[in-house]
Amino acid sequence: MNMVADLALPPLATIGAPLSTVSTPALLLDLDAFEANVSAMATMASKAGVALRPHAKAHKSSAISQYQIGAGAVGICCQKLTEAYPFVRAGIDNIHISNEFVGADKVEMAIHLARHVALSICVDHVAQVHAVGQAATAAGVRIGVFPEVDIGQGRCGVESEDALAALVDAIAQYDGLKFRGLQAYHGGIQHVAGWHARRDAAAQSADKAAAYVRFLEARGVRCPVVTGAGTGTAEFDAFSGVFTELQPGSYIFLDGHYGSSEWIGTHKPRHGLFIAATIMSSAKPGKLVCDVGLKGVAVDSGLPRVHGTADLHCSAVNDEHAMLKTSVTQDRLGERLLLIPGHCDPTCNLYDQFVCFRGGIVEDIWAIDARGLSQ
Amino acid sequence: MNMVADLALPPLATIGAPLSTVSTPALLLDLDAFEANVSAMATMASKAGVALRPHAKAHKSSAISQYQIGAGAVGICCQKLTEAYPFVRAGIDNIHISNEFVGADKVEMAIHLARHVALSICVDHVAQVHAVGQAATAAGVRIGVFPEVDIGQGRCGVESEDALAALVDAIAQYDGLKFRGLQAYHGGIQHVAGWHARRDAAAQSADKAAAYVRFLEARGVRCPVVTGAGTGTAEFDAFSGVFTELQPGSYIFLDGHYGSSEWIGTHKPRHGLFIAATIMSSAKPGKLVCDVGLKGVAVDSGLPRVHGTADLHCSAVNDEHAMLKTSVTQDRLGERLLLIPGHCDPTCNLYDQFVCFRGGIVEDIWAIDARGLSQ
Numbered sequence: 001m002n003m004v005a006d007l008a009l010p011p012l013a014t015i016g017a018p019l020s021t022v023s024t025p026a027l028l029l030d031l032d033a034f035e036a037n038v039s040a041m042a043t044m045a046s047k048a049g050v051a052l053r054p055h056a057k058a059h060k061s062s063a064i065s066q067y068q069i070g071a072g073a074v075g076i077c078c079q080k081l082t083e084a085y086p087f088v089r090a091g092i093d094n095i096h097i098s099n100e101f102v103g104a105d106k107v108e109m110a111i112h113l114a115r116h117v118a119l120s121i122c123v124d125h126v127a128q129v130h131a132v133g134q135a136a137t138a139a140g141v142r143i144g145v146f147p148e149v150d151i152g153q154g155r156c157g158v159e160s161e162d163a164l165a166a167l168v169d170a171i172a173q174y175d176g177l178k179f180r181g182l183q184a185y186h187g188g189i190q191h192v193a194g195w196h197a198r199r200d201a202a203a204q205s206a207d208k209a210a211a212y213v214r215f216l217e218a219r220g221v222r223c224p225v226v227t228g229a230g231t232g233t234a235e236f237d238a239f240s241g242v243f244t245e246l247q248p249g250s251y252i253f254l255d256g257h258y259g260s261s262e263w264i265g266t267h268k269p270r271h272g273l274f275i276a277a278t279i280m281s282s283a284k285p286g287k288l289v290c291d292v293g294l295k296g297v298a299v300d301s302g303l304p305r306v307h308g309t310a311d312l313h314c315s316a317v318n319d320e321h322a323m324l325k326t327s328v329t330q331d332r333l334g335e336r337l338l339l340i341p342g343h344c345d346p347t348c349n350l351y352d353q354f355v356c357f358r359g360g361i362v363e364d365i366w367a368i369d370a371r372g373l374s375q
Numbered sequence: 376m377n378m379v380a381d382l383a384l385p386p387l388a389t390i391g392a393p394l395s396t397v398s399t400p401a402l403l404l405d406l407d408a409f410e411a412n413v414s415a416m417a418t419m420a421s422k423a424g425v426a427l428r429p430h431a432k433a434h435k436s437s438a439i440s441q442y443q444i445g446a447g448a449v450g451i452c453c454q455k456l457t458e459a460y461p462f463v464r465a466g467i468d469n470i471h472i473s474n475e476f477v478g479a480d481k482v483e484m485a486i487h488l489a490r491h492v493a494l495s496i497c498v499d500h501v502a503q504v505h506a507v508g509q510a511a512t513a514a515g516v517r518i519g520v521f522p523e524v525d526i527g528q529g530r531c532g533v534e535s536e537d538a539l540a541a542l543v544d545a546i547a548q549y550d551g552l553k554f555r556g557l558q559a560y561h562g563g564i565q566h567v568a569g570w571h572a573r574r575d576a577a578a579q580s581a582d583k584a585a586a587y588v589r590f591l592e593a594r595g596v597r598c599p600v601v602t603g604a605g606t607g608t609a610e611f612d613a614f615s616g617v618f619t620e621l622q623p624g625s626y627i628f629l630d631g632h633y634g635s636s637e638w639i640g641t642h643k644p645r646h647g648l649f650i651a652a653t654i655m656s657s658a659k660p661g662k663l664v665c666d667v668g669l670k671g672v673a674v675d676s677g678l679p680r681v682h683g684t685a686d687l688h689c690s691a692v693n694d695e696h697a698m699l700k701t702s703v704t705q706d707r708l709g710e711r712l713l714l715i716p717g718h719c720d721p722t723c724n725l726y727d728q729f730v731c732f733r734g735g736i737v738e739d740i741w742a743i744d745a746r747g748l749s750q
Contacts, residue, residue, distance in 0.1 A: 004491050007464050009457055010484060012750065023457075023480045023750045057694060079695045080666075082384055082398075089382050099695060101666070102655045102709045105398045109385060116379050124658040125708050155696060156656040156664055163658070187693065280477045281531040283499040283538070289531055291455075291476070294675055294721040295749050300692070317675070318562065319432060319720045320454045320474060320749070321530060333500050334477045345694045346669040349725070352747055372727055372746075374670050374695070375387065375398045 013355045013362050020336060022362065024278040025296040027351040028338070029253065029366070031358045033272030034064075037252050041234065042072040044267060048238035051245040053077055053096060053227065058249030058345050060370035061354060062090035068252075075118070077247050078370075081109040086369035088117050096120045096227065098183060098247060100128055100148065100156055106375075107131050111139045120144030122183045124157050129170040129177070136176025144180040145171045146227065151208040152186045152201075161215045168221055181225030182216075184209035185247065190232030195262040202236035210242045231258055235267035255344035257301040274307060275339040275347070276355075277322070282333040286326060288312070290337060293320035297339065298346035304339040312337070388730045388737050395711060397737065399653040400671040402726040403713070404628065404741070406733045408647030409439075412627050416609065417447040419642060423613035426620040428452055428471060428602065433624030433720050435745035436729060437465035443627075450493070452622045453745075456484040461744035463492055471495045471602065473558060473622060475503060475523065475531055481750075482506050486514045495519030497558045499532050504545040504552070511551025519555040520546045521602065524587045526580040527561045536590045543596055556600030559584035560622065565607030570637040577611035585617045606633055610642035630719035632676040649682060650714040650722070651730070652697070657708040661701060663687070665712060668695035672714065673721035679714040687712065 013022040022028070045052035054068045057079040065076045065087055075094030078084040084095050095113065100122050110132055113119050123129050123145055136143045147167040150157035158164050171179045189201040213223045227245040229237035234251065237243045250258055253272035263269070275297055281289035297304050299317050306312040306324065316323040322339070326332070341347040348354075349371055356364040388397040397403070420427035429443045432454040440451045440462055450469030453459040459470050470488070475497050485507055488494050498504050498520055511518045522542040525532035533539050546554045564576040588598045602620040604612035609626065612618045625633055628647035638644070650672055656664035672679050674692050681687040681699065691698040697714070701707070716722040723729075724746055731739040 004463050004466065007460055007487075007491060009460050009748070010480065010487075021480075024478070025749055085382055085384050088379050091379065100656045100664075102653055103399070105385065105396075112382075112385075116382060124656055127708055150658070154659065154662070155693070155698065156658060158658050278477055281475045281499055283525070283531060283533050284529065287529070289475075291749075293749075294673060294718075295724045295747075298669060299675055300669055318530070323530065333502055343669075349670045350747065350749075372670075372725065373384070374400050374666075374668075374725075 012353060013365060015362050015364060017362050019276070019357050019360050019362060022276050022355050024276045024336065025292040026276045026355050027348065027353070028274040028276055029354040029356045030272040030274065031356050031363055033270040034252055037269045037272060038068055038071050040267065040269070041248060041251050044235065044238055045246055046072065050238050050243060053245050053247055054252070055079070055098065055247050055249030056087060056370065057083065059252065059348050059368070061366050061368045062087050062092065062370070063366035064252065065092055066090060080374055081106055081113065082373040082375040083370045084113055085373065088113060093117045098122055098185065100124055102128060107135045110143060111135050111141055114141040114143050118144070120146060120180055122146050122148045123167055124148045126166055126170045129167060133171070133174030133177045137174045139176065142176055142178055145177050146180050146183040146225070148183040149209060149212045151184045151205040153188050155187070157183070161212070164212055164215065165219065168216065179221070181223040181227065182209060182212055184226055184228040185230065187230065190230040191257060191261065192232065193261050195264045198232055198261070199236050202233040203240070206237060206240040206242040213242070231269065232261060235265045250344050253344060255301070255347070256305050256340045256342040259340065271340060273341065273344055275304065275341060277337045277339050279332050279335045279337065282331055285329070288324040288326055288332055290322045290324060291320070292322050292339060293318050295319060296350060297322070297341045298343045298350070300343055300346065302342035304341050307338040307340050387728060388740060390737050390739060392737050394651070394732050394735050394737060397651050397730050399651045399711065400667040401651045401730050402723065402728070403649040403651055404729040404731045405647040405649065406731050406738055408645040409627055412644045412647060413443055413446050415642065415644070416623060416626050419610065419613055420621055421447065425613050425618060428620050428622055429627070430454070430473070430622050430624030431462060431745065432458065434627065434723050434743070436741050436743045437462050437467065437745070438741035439627065440467055441465060455749055456481055456488065457748040457750040458745045459488055460748065463488060467492070469493045473497055473560065475499055477503060482510045485518060486510050486516055489516040489518050493519070495521060495555055497521050497523045498542055499523045501541055501545045504542060508546070508549030508552045512549045514551065517551055517553055520552050521555055521558040521600070523558040524584060526559045526583040528563050530562070532558070536587070539587055539590070540594065543591065554596070556598040556602065557584060557587060558602055560603040560605065562605065565605040566632060566636065567607065568636050570639045573607055573636070574611050577608035578615070581612060581615040581617040588617070606644065607636060610640045625719050628719060630676070630722070631680050631715045631717040634715065646715060648716065648719055650679065650716060652712045652714055654707050654710045654712065657706050660704070663699040663701055663707055665697045665699060666695070667697050667714060668693050670694060671725060672697070672716045673718045673725070675718055675721060677717035679716050682713040682715050
């Protein structure tokens with residue numbers, strides 16, 4: 001009964017060991033698929049002549065962002081200010097906060113970050129501009145600012161030329177701010193399943209963004225950057241002539257929702273994200289229970305799919321259990337499974353590590369160092 | 376651009392400061408409600424003459440378990456082996472793993488834990504008994520074992536007397552194991568909304584547990600402990616004459632789902648769990664966006680409710696945003712809100728800290744030290 005204060009957890013995985021030795025549940029990253037996906041997106045952006053600024057909210061791991069920057073990305077997006085800190089610590093020096101924020105604590109973080117890296121932010125209300133503008137000017141830092149325009153999502157972003165003009169005018173009042181261009185993102189159309197329908201939706205949204213660019217140009221304000229696009233529309237937005245920068249996140253490993261979309265263009269990302277699971281109860285005929293629950297897989301975009309086997313289907317997910325139905329009558333207690341999560345972003349945010357594998361062997365372990373940083 | 380490797384996050388909250396200064400999103404624990412709920416359950420268990428072994432899977436915080444034990448709990452339940460480690464480190468020496476597990480890594484953890492604390496586990500397959508029995512006997516430790524009987528949930532647990540007898544016989548083969556009684560839990564009936572219907576469902580499940588106890592007694596096997604019950608059925612199970620030990624978890628703070636149940640008995644838990652949020656975009660008439668998304672609130676049991684205001688309703692939750700509808704036309708940018716999450720367990724598992732408050736002031740910060748430990 002001694003030294004319980006030092007009781008150490010066993011390692012989740014051992015580098016060099018077979019995947020079958022990883023303790024379950026664990027979040028697995030298929031490095032072959034990941035590297036192919038990173039390379040394909042970088043190549044496409046390069047061909048299109050647009051910048052690639054991948055979103056870190058999908059994976060929350062500075063190791064992944066570093067790999068993307070090594071493959072040609074100009075910097076990263078974060079969705080929250082605290083989320084940016086681990087990336088700054090890892091040496092990433094160009095960060096766009098692709099989201100609005102309010103509050104003295106948040107403004108202080110933005111100033112803090114801007115002392116260390118090239119920082120840009122989004123605004124959709126003049127009060128946000130004034131709060132950051134006063135603080136940045138007083139602190140002697142300069143923060144890039146992107147007014148967000150709503151191109152169809154109906155969430156954040158202004159939806160009138162007057163409101164956009166008011167933001168641009170407000171930004172111009174402050175030495176500590178610099179107008180950089182427009183943030184224009186429509187999350188909803190990323191998940192339109194049909195390729196042609198997705199292409200048409202992307203074109204409509206790009207047209208809305210273009211109209212705002214023309215409006216500002218007519219007022220003598222040039223937009224050096226129009227930043228947006230996600231995994232679903234990147235292949236269209238890259239060649240739209242409107243966007244100058246792409247922000248996709250999930251393309252590095254997909255998820256069940258994106259995986260079920262139609263991909264018939266040149267852009268064909270591969271599944272690279274899995275959850276290792278173990279069947280831990282087989283007490284009922286035709287039912288199996290595995291050891292991954294709501295604390296190991298997000299279900300907001302559907303239940304997880306069992307990978308590589310046609311006879312197991314997930315029917316429900318509880319806190320620590322996933323219920324599986326099967327037509328196979330043999331006892332499968334202890335069998336290991338790979339699950340594909342329905343939605344990658346909130347699933348990655350449940351784990352502290354990616355167990356990276358290649359050819360069935362654990363090759364590396366990458367920290368999900370921005371996990372839980374949501375302020 | 377120096378010393379970025381040391382860049383420190385600002386504190387989430389400051390002890391002694393008003394709640395309005397806490398950085399959002401943050402998970403808040405109302406200490407008055409928490410203490411009243413802990414006391415009421417302990418009093419009820421004591422009156423009924425049953426043991427209280429609260430479940431730690433709901434909160435994953437050793438500070439909370441220590442408080443519960445100080446108020447009379449005999450020990451705690453964990454649902455996973457890794458989950459138990461922070462509680463052991465905090466000095467809690469009596470832990471029941473109320474769930475099955477499979478695999479050499481898991482068996483090794485059970486042996487490791489049993490060297491330091493009084494450990495009991497659940498089984499529903501003889502292979503689980505043999506794996507732990509051989510290892511425990513070889514290691515010279517003794518682990519308490521509870522066969523799980525299915526009393527209606529249809530998840531884990533045996534559903535026949537023969538299967539139960541096989542488990543009891545297998546346990547008896549090992550010096551390293553000790554039969555302790557039965558695990559009998561029905562998660563589904565915890566959330567029956569109507570009080571009378573919940574009472575009747577609890578009685579039916581208790582009857583099933585009692586039948587298994589009588590079956591074993593007729594074979595000469597006494598069940599010293601029948602452990603089960605949750606927040607929804609504890610007030611019935613306590614006085615059932617069947618259960619000797621209660622395992623409720625969520626009773627300490629409830630959630631939206633439990634809060635919408637009918638509570639007309641003597642047991643009336645109070646809401647004590649909130650998420651502090653800020654309205655960070657108000658660019659659309661009638662719509663507001665706050666800064667809590669899927670990474671800050673679990674939505675498997677429904678969208679969060681806005682506390683203390685009748686004119687704001689959550690209509691959707693995205694990764695980092697909750698959409699709110701309102702009939703109030705004034706600009707509410709920057710307004711702070713309290714949300715009640717639909718489901719407490721997976722929501723707590725998203726955060727690293729409870730910001731504990733009383734009377735509008737931050738009184739303490741408790742680590743959620745088992746967050747993410749799901750193996």
